[in-house]
Amino acid sequence: MLTKEQFDKHWKDWADGAPKVDRFLITQDPWELWTFCEFLKDYKTYLEIGGAWGHSIWFAAHAMNANYIATIDLCESHSGPFLASVVSKLNEAICPSLLYTGNSNDLVDSVKEEYEILFIDGKHDYNQVKRDYENYGKKATKAIVFHDFCQPGPHQLLTEIGVDRVWYSNPDNGFGYAVKFK
Numbered sequence: 001m002l003t004k005e006q007f008d009k010h011w012k013d014w015a016d017g018a019p020k021v022d023r024f025l026i027t028q029d030p031w032e033l034w035t036f037c038e039f040l041k042d043y044k045t046y047l048e049i050g051g052a053w054g055h056s057i058w059f060a061a062h063a064m065n066a067n068y069i070a071t072i073d074l075c076e077s078h079s080g081p082f083l084a085s086v087v088s089k090l091n092e093a094i095c096p097s098l099l100y101t102g103n104s105n106d107l108v109d110s111v112k113e114e115y116e117i118l119f120i121d122g123k124h125d126y127n128q129v130k131r132d133y134e135n136y137g138k139k140a141t142k143a144i145v146f147h148d149f150c151q152p153g154p155h156q157l158l159t160e161i162g163v164d165r166v167w168y169s170n171p172d173n174g175f176g177y178a179v180k181f182k
């Protein structure tokens with residue numbers, strides 16, 4: 001579990017240590033991510049599709065009372081090595097942590113465990129978000145969280161399947177979390 005003070009410290013450390021991509025230092029909005037941490041604190045297992053630089057999985061692992069966590073990512077050259085190092089650190093410091101490298105469409109059978117929380121944040125076009133939801137939603141036991149739900153792809157899917165809770169800091173940036181409980 002993370003206090004707000006610990007969150008702020010992690011946020012600063014992350015901003016100091018994360019690779020910089022163009023002018024973007026970090027990939028999430030702090031208020032939204034803090035609210036996500038608050039949401040996660042009673043859960044123990046977590047699978048994230050689209051780990052990127054590991055920003056969300058790092059905070060999720062610290063916020064939860066984590067038993068095991070995993071992420072799936074294409075691990076492109078700009079982000080994959082950093083994500084691997086984040087997962088390795090979580091493995092040592094927090095709980096068993098797995099990185100599945102490849103396209104989520106090809107890894108469905110490799111991901112054998114169930115997870116309380118599924119966080120979908122890979123490619124955001126409608127067809128891919130829907131595929132990730134259909135392929136991995138059945139492995140989630142408590143809730144499915146969609147990131148960037150203000151973007152057209154996730155938004156369209158969510159109008160079809162319905163949501164139970166949303167939060168966002170600014171709809172113009174396309175960010176925002178939407179939760180569908182099982």
Ligand SMILES: C[S@@+](CC[C@H](N)C(=O)[O-])C[C@H]1O[C@@H](n2cnc3c(N)ncnc32)[C@H](O)[C@@H]1O
Pocket residue numbers: 027028048049050051052053054055056057072073074075076079102103104105121122123128
């Ligand atoms: C928006 S970023 C994720 C940000 C990350 N969840 C975070 O909160 O810091 C999307 C990531 O999904 C990956 N990705 C896109 N399509 C994918 C797919 N079909 N399978 C696996 N990873 C995918 C991209 O390579 C990228 O690293």
